[in-house]
Structures are given as C-alpha cells and as structure tokens.
Amino acid sequence: MTIPPVPYDIAPSPAAGLSPEEQQFNDLIAADSRIEPRDWMPEAYRKTLIRQISQHAHSEIIGMQPEGNWITRAPSLKRKAILLAKVQDEAGHGLYLYSAAQTLGITRDEMTDALIAGKARYSSIFNYPSPTWADMGSIGWLVDGAAICNQVPLCRASYGPYGRAMVRICKEESFHQRQGFEILLELMNGTDDQRAMAQESVNRWYWPALQMFGPPDDDSPNSAQSMKWNIKRFSNDELRQRFVGMLVPQAEVLGVTLPDPDLRWNEEKGVYDMGEIDWTEFHEVLQGRGPANARRLQRRRDAHENGRWVREAAAAYARKQAHASTGTALTETAVA
C-alpha cells in the first residue's frame, strides 16, 4: 500500500487562521518539544534545516583534509593512531548529519553533488592550510573547541534527528579538543623552537576560530528566526563571548599568548572585551577566496570521482547476489 507523503506545503488560509497542522507545529515549538521527520513543518523551517545540517555535514567531510594532511607525518605511532581516529570520527560525524538531513527529503547524492559542484557552503575555517605539526594542536584546541561551543546547544535543536546526531557528535568531540590541547602543551614544554611553533600556529588559528561563530548578531539575518524555531539557542556573539571566556584560562595553562592586544577582562560586564574581528576576511573566504578553498574542493571532487567505480561495482555485485539468491535470471537491463 502506498500512503501519500505528508502535504507539508499546505498554506494556512488567512480567513480561517492557522491550519490545524501549523497550530500543532507552533504548539510543539512553544512547548519546547521536538519536531520529527513526518510532522508537518513550515517550508522555511525545512529549508533552513536542510541548509544548516547539510552545511554542517559538508564541514565535517571537508574538515578531514587539514588533519588528513598530517597522518603520514605524525611524529609518533601513538600520534598517528590518534589522528586517524579523529579523522575517522569526522567522517562519521558527516555521515550522521547527512542521514539527519535526508529525513527532510533531500538525498545524499543531491548533497554530495551540491558540494562538489561548489554550490554548497561549509565552515570557512577549513579553507586555511595546516603547514605545521602544531596546527594539529591548534585545530583540536581552537577549531574543535569552537565547534563544541557551537554544537552543545544544538543537542537541544527542535528537529529530533538533528538533535540526536549532535548528541552523538558532542560525546565524541571532547576527545578531539583535549588531544589538541595536549599536543600544544607538549610543544610548549619543549624546546624554544617548539614553543615558537606552537605560538605561531595559535596566532594563525585564533581569529579564524572566532569567526566560526558566524557574523555579529546585528549582521546575522537568519539568526532571529532560527532562535524562534528553537534550532539555535544562543546568538553568535553570545557563543563567541563564552568561548573566549573559556580560552583565556586555558591559554594561561598552555603558556601561549592569544593574539589580541585588546583582550582584557571587563569587570563591569563580567566578560572579556575583544578586539575587532576582520569580517572582510571572513566574507572573502566564504566567497571562495580563502587560501585553500580550491584545493579542498578539488580533493573532495577527485575522491568522489575516483570512488565512482567502487560504488558502482558494489551495487552491481549486490544486485547479482540478490538475483542469485532469488533464482531469477540476471538480464542485461538488471545490471545496467
């Protein structure tokens, strides 16, 4: 029996007020409950989620590259194993998120195609290169640290599958940040050259990591709606502020200097005052003009293209096995 899909695009008739479906959606959001895949939802809610979850998934997948770059050159077998585990986690996080996005009616292939065609966005942070081993420390400490700060509130996102994916991701992510911190700490306890390498790396990653929270609140047009829908729980600036508050004491333990001369405690407000973020750079990188955009996308495209024969061969083999087990004849059209 075929049951028709949920008609999620029923517009409420203005005369009759809200449709019962929309009323139910609003009630669920007001009660801070969860929306599940087959529930009616406003088209804009669905689109916002598809955009956000798929961008998030793409970020995890592209995010494998800056660290994958160091797997063969990690300084010890232990570090190599840790880095492999971390990169494997990131692949996993991408897959959890793609699955969550698929429940909204987009296919995995559509998302992959959009990414490799350069039509989809991912976090601008992954368009920076990772030339030194200390970058593995900075990525873990600053980049994963910022990601965790962003992601913990997303565990309570109103869309059920997204929240559940985020719970799993957050559990796994905490090792990422700690191992990064440990890499930097080891370097800071090392030779002068190692300390300089750690500091130079922190200098490069600090500002891009702060940009990961997105543009300032007064320049973030979608934020207010996302907060009304309980997708987003805190504003970009709030999360950024919270992150800096956590970084300062951690930087003291490490003995690194955060590269912001205007960073100082504001007794009155109870938060750290920060210097101006270079939003021109943020927008440039987002528009594809960052130091590694082209390289990252080309790498992903190549991996997808080079893997095509494997995907197709596996699918053909599966069809052949299915036919063999049911005893049906395998025709040319069946394998085509």
Add this chain to the structure above:
Amino acid sequence: MSAPGASEKEVWPLWEVFVRSSRGISHTHVGSLHAPDATLAVRNARDLYTRRNEGVSIWVVPAEAITTSDPDAKGAFFESPAGKNYRHASYYSKSEGVKHL
C-alpha cells in the same frame, strides 16, 4: 511508508541500524547508513556506530522494508489508550498506605 530518508534514486540503499549496547539490553535504533548489501551494511554499521565499544550486536534493516504507522492518522491511531487511565497502577488510590501493594 518506509523509514524517513530512504530514496530509490540513490546508488546504494539506506539501512536502519540497531545496536545492542550490552547483554541483557534490547537492540535500539541508533541511526542509518548507505550500503550496497547487507554484509557491507553490517560492516559499515560497526565502523560508524560502534567505534567506542557501544555495542555487542548489530541489526541492519533496509529502510524500504520498514512499515510505519500512517503519519497523517497519528491522533486517531493512538487515541484508544487515552482515557483508560485504569490501565495504570496509579489509578487505584484506595490501597495507599497498605504495604506491598
């Protein structure tokens, strides 16, 4: 209607994954993945959902093979238990204070 997320348009079908976290506990749905066949679905599920000893047993089910309740009829479909609070122990209050009841 099959589980959400399945599409006939994709090269590899979608599988729903269920993991038994330890002996004595039933398999619980943990998520989904794409795989060309059941053997690879189990293998991928191990790599994707049990990287940290989360399970001792895995089930994979083609998402297409799952039949769900009609999402449009959810109210009516689950109506029958409503108003039947005599099915819960808390309905019976007269035994309050009596031991072992």
